[in-house]
């Protein structure tokens with residue numbers, strides 16, 4: 521395995537951790553409140569193993585079957601986060617390897633994940649993906665008014681645990697108000713579901729704003745692993 525690639529990943533991770541530490545210091549937050557999910561989509565399983573050796577415990581993928589193939593190939597025990605738009609007919613397969621699904625946005629998908637988790641004898645943590653971009657109806661995510669319905673369905677579903685909320689900031693806009701909105705919605709959700717404390721927000725281009733707003737989980741790809749070969 522290439523030691524050059526190990527050095528590259530170590531440097532990307534160190535620079536990313538430096539930015540996380542600076543944003544935490546500026547916001548008066550503790551690094552230990554935040555989970556870094558390294559988004560390894562389009563990169564090989566060998567990168568996941570190198571990152572695990574560098575101390576990363578949580579990996580993110582956005583496509584099936586790429587994610588499942590990688591989960592089988594990887595040597596180290598890591599936690600797998602599924603981040604992508606998910607078709608109902610693939611939910612059962614994803615439930616076999618994912619630990620956390622960040623992209624739950626409709627009741628039909630909740631039911632499919634629940635059946636998959638049950639038949640695999642696994643427990644899946646589910647986040648409700650929230651969409652703030654009213655201009656593009658094609659985007660994944662539930663509108664804020666539907667969070668309660670999807671959250672209640674997760675709570676009622678065997679094999680699933682409600683973990684909290686996730687968003688992807690709308691492209692080309694200041695992400696800060698959207699992350700702040702997500703944190704307010706999270707506070708409201710926790711009034712009825714106190715354990716659903718995960719706030720998944722922030723990618724390579726905007727994670728400082730997410731830390732400032734109160735995110736608990738950052739999903740970071742390019743800043744650690746470099747540019748992706750394709751559009752992934």
Ligand SMILES: *Cc1c(COP(=O)(O)O)cnc(C)c1O
Nearest residue numbers: 559582603723724739740741742
């Ligand atoms: C790809 C992806 C990320 C990571 O994006 P980077 O810009 O590479 O940090 C985060 N979240 C989701 C949902 C993604 O699909």
